[in-house]
Amino acid sequence: MHDLATVTHHLQKRVRQVISGKDEAVRLAWIALLCDGHLLLEDLPGVGKTSLAQTLGRLLSMEYQRIQFTSDLLPADILGAQIYSRDKGRFDFHPGPIFTQLLLADELNRATPKAQSALLEAMEERQVTIDGEARTLPAPFYVIATQNPQSQSGTYPLPESQLDRFFLRISLGYPDVNSEKSLLKGELGRTHLLDLKPMLSAEQLAFYKQQIADVKASEAVLDYVMRLVHKTRDPQVCRLGLSPRGALALMTASRAMALTEGRNYVMPDDVQAVFPAVAGHRIQGQRSLDSEVLVRQVLDDVDVIAA
Amino acid sequence: MGLRRTFHRRVEAWIARRLPVSDSVTLNQSRIFILPSRQGMVLLLVAFVVLLLAINFESSLNYALGFWLVAMIWAAVHFTYRNLSGLTLKADRASLVQAGEAAEYHLKLDSDVDRYRGPLELIHDDWGLVTAVMDGEETDVSLSRETDRRGRHPLPRFRLESRYPFGLVVAWSHVELDLSAWAYPEPIDQDAHHQAGSDAGDATDDHFIHSGSEDFHALREYQAGDAMHRIHWPSFARDQLMVKAFVDYQAADEWLDWANYPSLMGEQRLAALSWQINQCLADDRPFGLRLPDREIPPGKGPAHTEQCRRALAEFGER
């Protein structure tokens, strides 16, 4: 079996057949999956969010479903419902699209809070309750949600507490010139999706997942992480700081990052690489700073090495 | 004078930098200042006189006594330092009062060790001296301070001081907590003609109807996704699939509206609204509050009243 660094490399190479120039985003998405975490993609429509989700699902041989969130979406549309079947004369359960391994929740913030929370609760508990009956979701269960930028009209912003449930938030951004050119030429894109062959089985994925816990984190790194976390809790910097769950996510993601780099110990570089994705959606600045700027400011202000 | 003020400002800035504001402060060595008190300096003088006795009368035991006194001051530093060290002050809550009344700030003193810390003195010009005796792991302190105007009244930076147990040294820290009391405007009865329209005439007996869950209202057609427990089984027997629909009722309410007082200046409008709230309370009428940046739906009860008053207090301050 290959080590995780090699696997990551291969994975990136394969994804490049569909979306190119997004290696770091792909790596972060991959990390989120490795850490059993849900992913929030925040970007403009049409930059390849859906493609990325589909590609990952295919490469990891996972069952894939997609829900387009709209303002009239009801919880039952996500979860499924007991539907009266006239021929049989009884109620049958019709599972919703959520019963899958990889769920792409497109434009999550277009739906009403009620519909949002139905999904978010399922994400947290990995089971859904319909008419008093609990139904377990398949394992693994990942949600890749996409979100339009908050400023766009007709959106219901996700509440802060819900955002915390997403392990990472990344944005893809516009493709670079070469990639976009290839896209126009038809060398890239969703048409190639069908050519992709699954790369990892569920067992193999599980094997890599369990390695993450064994990655060492020295005192020096833990101290650095704590300094970062404390900085985000400083009321002069942030209105809303990183929660303990967020801190834990930061550490787990850093570990996974180290592994994908082929190391079995964490370095501050790993922490810095995942910090924007982990903290960007969890903290809020005192002034209405863009979260990217705020995260950058925190990273720049906190000394990597204890003074 | 200018020089002195500059110096003072520098010191303040230095303290502010060294002791930033948050809603909880744990006193540690970077926050605690400690020096011999004047009383301690005088004891030093006494020790010196005793040493003079020792030298002049060649009295060996007086050397011991003299140094014992000096060492006592030294040891007292640790005793007093321990009183403050590891102490956490937490902002608990602050009251909402009418402008002109005294606002209360509640702090929690917290300690990770169960230690008697003697009387701790919280000193500020506004309340003089408040003493908190800390015996154990937690205690509450409340500080009160006059409010002179409507709005936000942050807890000022105060001095926390301990001289216990011997008064030979004084340990202190300047504590600033992120805790604000709010004062809502003093109610003033504005003449009726200031009001643009009278609410009284408009009052209707109509019921506001919201779809809700309190009362059964009607049956409607089943839609996919309706919960099973809402299905109306008697109609099901008639082979109709109906669902029970519920509604919430609300009484007709009075809106206390900022826009009702076009002829008044901002603060006066707030004072008028404050007076109106009192009127509604006196008559036990439900009321809602409408401010330019905020709307509180009609309601009743202490929580609602507080919410409205708080909205008046916070108006324009947030």
Place this chain on the structure above:
Amino acid sequence: MNHYVPPMQRALMLPTLKVLMLVQWVVVLPFLRYLPVWLGGVLALVMVWRWRVMHGDMRPAPLWLKVVSVSVGVAGLFASGLTSYTLDSAVALCLLGYLLKSLEVLRRRDAIFQIYLGFFLTGVYLLYHYSPLGALTAIAMLLANTLALHAVTADRSFEWRRGLKYSLGLLGSAIPIMVIGFLFFPRLPPLWTIPNDQRGAKTGMTDELTPGNVANLARDNSPAFRVRFDGERPPRSQWYWRGSTLGAFDGQSWRAFYNEQNRRQWPRGRLPEPTGVGDRYDYTVIIEASQQHWLYFLDWPTSVQADNARILPDGRAARQESLNQAYRYRASSSTRVDWSGENALDWYRALPNSGNDRLRAWARQRYDAVGGDETAFVDAVLDTIRSEPFFYTLQPPLYQGNNSISDFWFGDRRGFCSHYASALGFMARAVGIPSRLVGGYLGGVYNPNGDFVQVRQMEAHVWVELWLNDRWVRVDPTAAVAPNRVELNLDDWLGEENPSELPMGSRVRRGLSMFNQAGLWWDSMQYQWQVLVLNYQDDSAMGLVESHLGRINPWQAAGFMAAFLVVLGVIMAWLTGLLRLPRRLPEPWASLRRLEKRLGEREPGETVRHYTRRKAQEYPDQAEALMSVTTLIENMAYNQDQHSKKSTETRLRHLVQPIKKT
């Protein structure tokens, strides 16, 4: 609204007042013995006032009461004879102030004043009492005042148990610093002197001897001094401890040539020390405070090592300052001394022209009978004492007037050492033999527990020295009348010969051997106390200081004190975190810091890798070295599997060494 009252102006609470009253008792009680009785009246007045205050009458004492009590008190001091500027009167005044001050103790400031005065009085008490018991009393006073200090500060939250815990804790934790100060602070010479410094009565032999006053000493059981010999002890019969030499006789009493009154006329400069020609003994003496000047030696002294002390020509050693503390010195003695330097023989022949005429004639007659042989004359006189009915007793009749010696010799013939010595000295002078009396002690008790000889006041003795065959010869006429007295201590001797004359204490001690053992143990403990505490002299430290600075003056003393406090303060600041000592960075951070110094600062948010990459772009020819340093630093800091840490550190330092700006 509470107004802020500065701590010093806060009113005292009832429990505090109670503690203060109790503490006042604790401070005043040890002094009661020394105070005029009427001061007890002042104490009572103060207590009544305190009582009123404690029961709600919180008013300061009216002016008239203060004026009256102060003037009555001061008048009382004068009336009690404490008029002159002496320590005793200063102490009495101080106590009066201490008592009267409490008339107006209402606020914290007054209480602090009372407590601090209490600390000072503790020091004063130690001037009078320096025994272990005195020290314990002082500790009790110290504790009481500390407790009061706590009570004043704790105010209404005062509790006895907690207060005691804190006070004992404070005193206890202060002990190490106290011991350091005590051990290393140089002992300075007195800065000024207080005239007539008389703490307690003078004890021991005096400058002046009138037969009769030695008998008082015989009833005194307290120790006079203790001696520890370096090597072998001299035989018991040689334990003649020499104190004052009384060379001047005025017909009634014998006086020392060099005494308190003519201190300024004592020989100055370096005096030649006597040369010993017999067996030599080296020893250390610790003498109790005697308020006198002379030091005691084994007969005869040859050298003394003590501050400002010298051996005077009349064969005794004195110190410039009087002994108001137990004092330790080293000395050596010899059984025989070379007296060739003696040049004052005429003084020792001087007699008044008249008085004791009958004895004078009797001596002349005896002298002629032995044909002018001086030695034979002395033997004849001693023979007379042996053969005629002379008695040795501590309760002789009173012999007075110009013919007192004659009255003794021909009259009652009852007396003790000073009577016999005085008679022999007189007779020798009457026939022209130079003679002088020596006051000192005879005998002593060897304490095997502490290996020292303890000499008590009751061992006081007087003997005669006669100039025979060109040297001073010790003649003890007491040996003629009571031969055993030389071998036995006075109480032992009396116990055998005349128990009714024994002092009370000795009688009890003799009765119970257990007491005797306990007594020996107690003596031994006191000896150790004196050696270890009272006479602590850090000779080496003192020597070092003095060799650099010469003699220490008050300014230097203050300087020492200040330096000591500064050092304490710095330690204190460090312990409380006000002062941070620069820490040595551990590797790999130290190497990284070195890199930063050479190549420029690292931004706070930059990781090691970012930093070295940036620097590698700036200085491309260092890129390779920087890369390997980076890997090593990262490995050391974040990969904790590093074995052989020392060698890795060395490797890192070697790698960092050549990296420079180019």
